[in-house]
Each structure stands twice: as structure tokens, then as C-alpha cells.
Amino acid sequence: MKREIHLSRRTLILGSISTAATLAGCATPSPSIRSVPLPEKASRPLLPATDAELEQRYAALEDGGHLIPAIPYREMDPKFYRQRVKDPTGEPPGTVVVDTPDRFLYLVEPGGTAMRYGVGIGREGFAWEGEGVIHWRQHWPRWKPPSDMIARQPHLEKYSVANGGMEPGITNPLGARALYIFQNGKDTLYRLHGSPEWKSIGKAVSSGCVRLVNQDVIDLYQRVPFHARIVVRQDWSKPATTLT
Numbered sequence: 001m002k003r004e005i006h007l008s009r010r011t012l013i014l015g016s017i018s019t020a021a022t023l024a025g026c027a028t029p030s031p032s033i034r035s036v037p038l039p040e041k042a043s044r045p046l047l048p049a050t051d052a053e054l055e056q057r058y059a060a061l062e063d064g065g066h067l068i069p070a071i072p073y074r075e076m077d078p079k080f081y082r083q084r085v086k087d088p089t090g091e092p093p094g095t096v097v098v099d100t101p102d103r104f105l106y107l108v109e110p111g112g113t114a115m116r117y118g119v120g121i122g123r124e125g126f127a128w129e130g131e132g133v134i135h136w137r138q139h140w141p142r143w144k145p146p147s148d149m150i151a152r153q154p155h156l157e158k159y160s161v162a163n164g165g166m167e168p169g170i171t172n173p174l175g176a177r178a179l180y181i182f183q184n185g186k187d188t189l190y191r192l193h194g195s196p197e198w199k200s201i202g203k204a205v206s207s208g209c210v211r212l213v214n215q216d217v218i219d220l221y222q223r224v225p226f227h228a229r230i231v232v233r234q235d236w237s238k239p240a241t242t243l244t
Contacts, residue, residue, distance in 0.1 A: 064140050068214045071198045080118025082216050087114040096230040103202045120200040120211040128190040129234045135182035140168035176214040177221040
């Protein structure tokens with residue numbers, strides 16, 4: 001039986017590949033889907049989640065015909081749990097901010113708060129930084145590695161664009177949701193996406209994309225405004241590459 005995913009005052013969402021998920025594994029645009037708008041005011045208290053809330057937050061769930069396993073959250077560093085925090089970014093509400101050094105993603109809310117998610121990020125030499133727009137969004141995306149990745153890993157040819165890509169599913173490197181980043185009207189090949197590999201959260205293991213556990217990417221997907229601005233920083237002492 002399908003579980004309903006819903007927001008409450010105290011909990012964020014019910015239940016919101018592998019380490020080989022790469023920058024190339026981050027491609028395939030799709031039509032945008034209208035998101036839940038941000039509230040005008042963020043008046044909810046910054047309270048730590050109870051064990052019961054965490055159990056529900058990271059429970060197994062069925063989504064889009066796919067069974068997402070529960071996350072053994074007690075084995076994760078608690079700082080990487082999804083949680084509402086005081087906004088440290090100074091960015092306008094509705095902005096997504098990826099803090100690469102600390103392995104956090106923030107969605108800035110009105111009223112001085114932000115939703116914070118633990119993330120895994122790209123290995124040195126592959127990670128992207130700058131400012132862009134979340135131009136496309138997709139439920140259970142297909143994975144279509146580009147030709148340069150296939151050249152490095154020929155066994156991925158069967159998932160090429162010409163071959164239709166990898167079917168959506170729990171083993172797909174893009175997970176339950178993908179948010180596609182564009183800069184100056186062009187696809188950066190940089191994605192925010194789901195992953196069942198909870199052990200990769202807080203680590204630099206992918207080849208450029210930002211990964212969240214599937215339960216968290218589902219939650220983020222529902223909150224992100226249409227065409228949200230995104231800022232990704234590797235070094236917060238330097239300005240991001242801005243849009244033109």
C-alpha cells in the first residue's frame with residue numbers, strides 16, 4: 001500500500017547510485033513540474049527531531065512504483081540529518097545554496113531559517129561551482145551518460161543516449177529525483193539528485209554532482225521554487241560565477 005508523503009508542523013516529510021554516480025550520470029533534461037511555494041513566513045521553531053520523527057522521516061516508502069529502503073539514520077553523523085536551521089547563507093528566500101566544504105545543502109526560507117540537508121559531493125577535479133538556475137526537474141529520471149564518460153568506461157555504452165539510457169529505478173545513479181542546473185541558458189551537466197548510498201553523505205565520492213539520500217531529495221524537490229537560483233561554492237572566500 002502506498003504511503004502518503006505529507007508535511008506537518010513538527011516533521012518535514014514521510015520517508016524523503018552508487019558511488020559511481022558521476023558528472024555524466026547527471027544528464028537528461030525534462031519538463032519542469034510546479035513545486036510547492038515557500039511560505040511567506042517561517043515561524044516554526046528550530047527544534048531537534050525526536051527518534052520517532054527520525055524513524056518516520058527516513059522510513060522505507062513506496063514512490064512512483066519503486067520501493068525506497070529505510071535509511072539506518074543512527075549510523076549517520078546527526079549533523080547530516082535533514083533539519084531546519086538558522087540561515088547562515090545570507091541569500092534571498094528560495095535560493096538553494098550548496099556548501100561544498102561542509103557537505104551541506106541549504107534551501108533558504110523567509111524569516112531567517114533554512115532547510116539543511118547532508119550531501120555527498122564531487123571528487124576533487126570534477127566538482128563544479130558557480131551560480132545557476134534549476135531549469136529542469138524530474139521524477140525517477142533515466143540516466144544517460146555522455147560520450148566522454150562512456151569513453152572512460154566503455155561498459156556504460158548500453159546506457160548511452162542512442163540506447164535510451166538506464167531505466168528509472170532504485171539502482172539508477174540519479175535516484176528518485178533529479179534537479180538540473182543551467183547557467184547562462186546552458187546545461188552545466190551538474191545535478192542535485194537522489195541516491196540510496198547513504199554512506200556517501202558527507203563525503204566526496206561522485207564526479208561532480210550533489211547527491212542526497214532519496215528521502216531527502218524527495219523532500220527538497222517538493223520545496224524548491226520553480227526556476228530557483230542555486231549557488232555552489234568550493235571556496236566561500238571567493239565570489240561565485242554569476243549569471244549573465
